[in-house]
Amino acid sequence: MCTVSVPKICLLILGAVMSEPKTPTPPPAGDTYKGWVFKWTNYIKGYQRRWFVLSNGLLSYYRTQAEMGHTCRGTINLATATITVDDACNFVISNGGAQTYHLKASCEVERQRWITALELAKAKAARMQAESAPGQGGVSQNSEVQSALRTLGSKVEDLSTCNDLISKHGSALQRSLSELDSLRMTGEAGDKIRQVTERATLFRITSNAMINACRDFLALAQAHSKRWQKALQAERDQRVRLEETLEQLAKQHNHLERAFRGAAQANATADNTSAAGPGKGEASDDDDDDNEFFDAMEEAPEFITVPEPLAMNQESPSQELVPLKKRRTCISDKPNYSLNLWSIMKNCIGKELSKIPMPVNFNEPISMLQRLSEDLEYHELLDKASKCQSSLEQMCYVAAFSVSSYSTTVYRTGKPFNPLLGETYELDRRRESGYRSLCEQVSHHPPAAAHHVISNRGWTLRQEITVASKFRGKYLSIMPLGTIHAIFEKGNNHYTWKKVTTTVHNIIVGKLWIDQSGEIDVVNHTTGDHCHLKFAPYSYFSRDVARKVTGVVMDKDGKAHYVLSGTWDEKMEFSRVMQSSRGENGTEGKQKTVYQTLKAREVWRRNPLPEGAETMYYFTDLALTLNEPEEGMAPTDSRRRPDQRLMEDGRWDEANSEKQRLEEKQRSVRREREREAASQRAPHDSYQALWFERCEDQITGEQIHIYKGGYWEAKDCGSWEGCPDIF
Structure with missing residues (x-):
């Protein structure tokens, strides 16, 4: 037939289509050309010596040869580039206007060698591109x-x-x-x-x-x-072009900011030029930049304080308690692993941080539950607050406590481990400091952690925090959502407040640094007293102190009683208001309030970091003990996480593998739970926390998780049968 x-x-046609795509053969060693070339950077620095590498049709450059393993400063694809010669030593490589390198060789002979190598590489790259273009991809x-x-x-x-x-x-x-x-x-x-x-x-x-x-x-x-x-x-191809364009825009933005700062600095006073700020450094070209700043318009202060010479009786220092258990004071040094953050984060702009698969190289060896427990670093502020006779003075200590939790973040650019659903963390310091704390990860999407602290010194602290985060390309914004409650037995005073926004700057280029900005309203729902705290964002041009926090404690009628001032990374002071009056108009037409106060009294000061903190993730004394194994821990405790433990021991490759295994295990358990819910026609979010129960908060009306009890009793009995297998 x-x-x-x-x-x-x-079948012949199908065989041609189904055959494996032809992989372009890598060029022989002779096609790779390396050497030092001078690259034009800007009019201030002119030509700078850079290490160029020509390989596989791509021309890349680095600041030094040592950077070749981790940080490429730029790359041009020669297949679509044009190569022109200016004079005996200068030549230009351009890629459609998006990238242009003005280069200068050491001599005419060296320039000709580069031109020959570039032309050969360009011809070969264009040929391979043409061969792979028709349908093979x-x-x-x-x-x-x-x-x-x-x-x-x-x-x-x-x-x-x-x-x-x-x-x-x-x-x-x-x-x-x-x-x-x-x-x-x-x-x-x-x-x-x-x-x-x-x-x-x-x-x-x-x-x-x-x-x-x-x-x-x-x-x-x-x-x-x-x-x-x-x-x-x-x-x-479009994605690659967009990535290159985004990186170029970020660098151009960086140049404009530095140029603007340089112009302003030339006209600034000596006091302004000496103002302290994070990451200040010498101006440099696009590939030299190690510093970046978050600039904000300087705002006029909402009030002015005029201290009177009168002094209040200083509070006697509380007697220090000797710990019953000697805890560790150091951990393994952080390994020197180099990794390009931009290579990972460039694909994640606009995404939630919790949904970005990040290697442990960007983590610190504690979980988010342990990081949340670090809010108790200065628990003694709540101890002092519980002894206050006046609710207004008590408000000062509560407000200072809300500020003190940020002092541990000033150098902490590492990301804590995202807790697994059902993961817990206990911090039992009842015999040493009078409190014990329990955290549980009660939701995975969105990630939410419930925290409950009870102290035998007359106070209870509880919170449920959901972290919303967005990567914006140049900086990372972390917005904690949820309300913090502090309840005191004496007077039955019930305080609430929320956290401010944390911003991590210089994601693309420069040295990472952290800032806190926003406003906190601490409210006493029993008496109606409130304290408005303002965290000023860092500004390069501000003459004010960096990381400044100011606040006023008022009663329910709006009368000011105390003024608070200080910084979130160092100390806070409060002063008793004796008299207030309206002053002259500010820069925006707002009338300032002038408070006549007594001499300021220090309410909180940051503890010094332990020796060698820079090699231990800048952990505080408390943070160094958070991941220390203890007897009787629940099977779900963060200290039992194998990936976190491997990272703390410096075995990062094994930690990354273990982290992937745990995440995949969590996903499979969630899929199984959703299948069971579908078969029973139940909602997908039917997960029930083990130690916390979901209910409506009587104060805020929010849906939150409240500790329902049973954990410490289970620990005393060693009965953990209800704990899920998450590790």
């Missing part, structure tokens, strides 16, 4: 399309086999019918033979139509496959 050859042709071809084509080819091969069998049996049937027809049988037998012959002919025509339809289907699939691959490659 003539249709036998059709599927064979189809290079080595990054879509594996799903390839798999579909392989399956399609297998099915067409089955059809071809069936076609051969049909042809073979059809030919035999035709011969048999011809032999019967040659007998010239008449009557009913002859009619039957003619019917069978007609049906055989119809069968042959149908078979031919089926094979032709299969051939058309295969051709259509091949055409669509090529279009899909071309569209996919176009999207990839």
Whole structure:
């Protein structure tokens, strides 16, 4: 039959399409060219010496040879670049206007060597690009399309086999019918033979139509496959161009900021130029920049304090308690692992931080539950507050406590581990400091942790924190959501407040630094007293002290009683208001309030960091003990996390593997829980926390998790049967 050859042709075409994409062979060692070249940076610094590497059609440069393993300062694809010669030593490489390198060799001979190497590399890159362009998509071809084509080819091969069998049996049937027809049988037998012959002919025509339809289907699939691959490659190229453009815009923004600062600094006073700020450094070119600043307009202070010479009786220092257990004072030094943050974060702009798969290289070896427990670093402020006779003075200590929790973040640029659902952390310091704390991860999406602290010195602290975070390209914003409650037995005073926004700057280039900004309203729901705290964002041009915090404590009628001032990374003071009056108008027409106060009294001061903190993630004395193993811990305690423990021991490669295993285990458990919920027609979010129960807060009306008890009793009995297997 003539249709036998059709599927064979189809198979030949399919074989050509299904064959593995041809991977461009890497150039031999002779095609790689390296050396020092002078690169134009700016009009201030002119040409700067840089290490250039030409390989695989790409020209990359670094500040030094040592940077080749981790930090590439820029790359141009020579396949689409133009190379021009200015003079004996200068030459220019441009890539469509987005990237242009003005380069200068040490001599004319060296310049000619570079030009020759670049032209050869460009020709080879263009040739390889042309070879891989038609429908193949290079080595990054879509594996799903390839798999579909392989399956399609297998099915067409089955059809071809069936076609051969049909042809073979059809030919035999035709011969048999011809032999019967040659007998010239008449009557009913002859009619039957003619019917069978007609049906055989119809069968042959149908078979031919089926094979032709299969051939058309295969051709259509091949055409669509090529279009899909071309569209996919176009999207990839567009993504690369957008990434390059974004990085260039970030650097240009950086240049404009430094130029603006330089112009302002030239006209600033000596006091202004000496103002302290995080990460101040010498101006440099695009690939030298190690510093970045968050600039904000300087705002006029809301009030002015005029201290009187009168002094209040200083409070006698509380007697220090000797710990009953000697706790560790150091951990393993942080390994010197180099990793380019931009290479990971560039694909995550606009995403939630909790949904970004981050290696442990950017973590610190504690979980978010342990980081939350660090709010108790200065628990003695609440101890003092519980002894106050006046609710207004008590408000000063509570406000200072709300500020003190940020002092541990000033150098802590590492990200804590995201807790697994059901993970817990206990901090039992009842015999040493009079309190014990319990945290539990009660939700995974959105991530939420419930925290409950009870002290035998007359206070209770509870909170449920959900961290919302967004990566904005140049900085990372972390917005804690949720309310913190502090309840005192004496007077039954119930305080609430929320946390401010934390911003991590210089994500792309420069040295990471952290700032806190926003406002906190501490409210006493029992008396109506309130304290408004303002965290001023850092400004390079401000003459005021960096990281400044100011606040006023007022009663329910709005009368000011205390003024607070200080910084969130060092200390806070409060002063008793004796008299207040309206002053002159400020810079924006707002009338300032002038408070006449007594001499300021220090209410809180940051504890010094332990010796060698820079090699131990800048942990405080308390933070160094948080991951120390203890007896009787729950199976879900953060100190039992294997990836976190491996990272603390400096075994980061093993920690990364273990982290992936734990995350995949958590995902599989969640899928199983959703399947069970679907079978029972229950909501997907039917997960129930073990030690906390969900209810409505009577003060704020929010849906929160309240500690329902039972944990410490279970610990005393060593009964952990209800704990999930999360590690």
